[in-house]
Amino acid sequence: MSQFSQPPTAGAPPGETVPEPPGPASSKVRTAHAKEWNSPVGYAVKLALMALVNAFGVYLLWSAYTEGSWGIFTGSLILVVAANWVYFSRRTLPLKYIAPGLVFLIVFQLFTMVYTGYVAFTNYGTGHNATKAQAVDALLIQDERRAPESPSYPLTVLEADGELGFAIYDDGVARVGTAEEPLAEEPEATVTDERVTAVPGWEVVERARILSELQNEVVALRVPVSQEATDGSIRRTRTTVPPARSTPRCWTGIPMPTS
Template identity: 50%
Template sequence: MSTEAPTETAQTERAPLRESHAKRWRGPGWGFMIKLALMALVNAFGILTAISAWRAESWVVLSVVVLLVVVVDIVYFGKRALPMKYLLPGLIFLLIFQVFIFGYTAYIAFTNYGTGHIGSQEQAVEAALIQGERRVDDSPTYPLSVVQRGDELGFAIATDDGEVLVGSAIEPLSEASGADLSSTGAPGEVPGWTVIPRATVLTDSVLQAQINDLRVPVSDDANDGSVRTRDGSSGAIYESTLVWDADAQAITDTTSGTVYAATDDGSFVAEDGTALPTGWYVNVGFANFLTLFTDSALAGTLGSVTIWTFAFAILSVGLSFAIGLGLAMVYNDPRVKGRRILRALFILPYAFPAFMAALLFRGMFNAEFGIINDLFLFGAHINWLGDPWLTRAAVIFVNVWLSYPYWFLVCTGALQSLPGDTLEAAEIDGANRWQRFRSIVLPLLLVSTAPLLIASFAVAFNNFTVIYTFNNGGPAIPGAPYALGSTDILVSAIYDVSGVSGGASDYGLASALSIVAFIVVGIISALSFRQTRKLEEYQ
């Protein structure tokens, strides 16, 4: 075996290999830099969200956010799990916008969250004490200045002995060392705070509202009262006539001696049954679900609403499908002249916004000046929007007018895809048009349109826009709770119960009704999809 050194030719041949190896790594590319920037934004957002959850002591949200950030970093900075890089965004959005919303709705359904039961017990106590506030009889009037520190507002007052005290809603009054008084006797300079000029206080309406609502505690004990101002230049001590005893879990009215004890359902109730208007939300178990089925007034009304909801959904989908299919069959015939123009005219309602159409039809069905009575019924006075059955017929008409173009388009495409030889063979065998439609055309159409019919049923079942915009669910059902109306469907009934439109709200009961409606639609959809499998034999 030769041990001679490599020749010059061999060294020359190997040199380019070493050079290409040196050029192999050129640093991170633009793709990596873009990914790094996006991941930095994701991590920054996650950290900020985690800090907010930690401050709010929302440990569930904190745990989920931290877990998501860790999973995202592992997936996108790792070299494995390539499919997960594409699936993870969709899964996260599904978790946030579907699973979380459904889970939170289910959580609220088991609470008494609503009017009078919004916050925690601590917040309920604070609200009760504020509602019972009265100015202390012997309280002097203090020269006052409105001060600000960042976004935090506060009061600085000058006592009779020239001492300056300053505080905010979260910090009781304390001595402000080094503060100076102005010529008016109110504090002019307060170390650590910015004194808001009197002119700004008088001209800024938003600031005035904040000042009127501001209460600066005199001490750490809420029962000692707080400083308030009416004009932004002078203040006095206000003390609540209600006294909170944390050990006894009771609020005492010092003027009457009535004691309001905390109850398990989140209220302060006296022995005579009277209760304070403020309470807190607590877990009530299945109480909301039991109310839906055991409260005679509510259960009876919701029963009629449920029946009407099914009728509205079935008739809306059935009629619009029948009309769309009929028009599609007519204008699919090559003997019809100008089919393209006519098809374009028939699908115009599909391009019209639903809420705008409902508003226009509301005016057209008006009994006094509506075009329906004046032109089409020769001036007859028909109360379309006041009679329950007429209003139901009108709202079904509006929904069919809006939805039949969709089925016209779907059925037109489905008809054009039918096998011509099958229809021709049936015609040769002597089948008439009705027999061909019933035995061939309709079953083949349902193969492709049945899933769409189920989806349309779910949409009509929850069609809040048309119901609310057309007549706000009216006319009202006499004696019905929560101002429910004759054309209210379950989704609009949930809206009324929630109190979003005004009045008393019961989010717990509304959430329970939402869960029931979700289960009903889910069961119907599952059974319908199961039945559509039988249509596959026609393919």
């Protein structure tokens, strides 16, 4: 009976064989670090924290976009994208520990120094936050005086959702405005004896309530005639009690620049 024998390997003693090296081990499939579910609790906590970071980042981005702060928008976008890349990548393990400190360093140290230098070498300040046109309008409104030839109109005081407004009847047209919105034509208004008596969406304030509750607010109310400050405004005459048999009167003030 013959027996199969393996030929001796070169360099091995006669009658002995050298075992073959083990074959290559089956390589383990590597998965993304963010998808490892070996610790569900830890992964869930990371997702919750990153959700908060992203929600705060989206809030900053939207606020910067609505305000037109493109520098803050760009910086916030870079930080949000970098945070997601650091904490959802397997290759950035060291950055996971130093990223929070780097963010605080950039925001509270580097940005502060750069912004301080920008303010120091520019004409930036609380007196320069508005545009030139806005500053001119504010000065004109502040120095507004009644023009000698300005007309007077029967004035109707309106209220809607806690906001006061004025209504006048001028050249056959009823006009309604507030402190924020200039006078605009209101075709649906009801006019009686050249005085506005009803406006859809508004409540006409009675004289008794004006005198008892809203006198200071009505006297202080200024309704612009148009978007241009130089066109003047509509205001109530500065009398404590309206004349008998008369509705409160108003006047158009023409801004008079001071010397």
